[in-house]
Amino acid sequence: MYPEGDPASMPVQEILYWQTCTMKMMYKSIAQVIEEEGLENHPTDYLAFFCIGVRGDEIPDDLAEPESEVEMNLREKNRFPIYVHSKMLIADDEYIIVGSANINQRSMSGRRDTEMAVGCYQPNFLYQDDTLPRGDVAAFRKSLWVEHMGGAV
Numbered sequence: 052m053y054p055e056g057d058p059a060s061m062p063v064q065e066i067l068y069w070q071t072c073t074m075k076m077m078y079k080s081i082a083q084v085i086e087e088e089g090l091e092n093h094p095t096d097y098l099a100f101f102c103i104g105v106r107g108d109e110i111p112d113d114l115a116e117p118e119s120e121v122e123m124n125l126r127e128k129n130r131f132p133i134y135v136h137s138k139m140l141i142a143d144d145e146y147i148i149v150g151s152a153n154i155n156q157r158s159m160s161g162r163r164d165t166e167m168a169v170g171c172y173q174p175n176f177l178y179q180d181d182t183l184p185r186g187d188v189a190a191f192r193k194s195l196w197v198e199h200m201g202g203a204v
Contacts, residue, residue, distance in 0.1 A: 144184035
């Protein structure tokens, strides 16, 4: 959850602030449903945030002492978070690409940036004779709409 750049800079602090707000909102939404359903569960049973890590060569001297078991474990394993930026494109309900790769030559050529993406194509589920697409790509797009905009599609 650490963006690139100087952690003390205003732009990075702004990113961290909005990331925190988003995570709190997500946990609050889940807690509300748990309460409405009368469950004994905790929001972290359903939602967790993880940072992919990279090994550091040495631990800086000016780091604060770890305050939790998780922080201690990360320090002992000499792991530090890295930043992952992902995106998705759905085209005509027949093709979907999801991953870190940008949809351009620099990312897709495989010779410049280190990127990863998966693409899925469903040519048998196209618009035909005024029928709507019915494949998994269309179903996934509709589920995203429901998740982000509410209601049924």
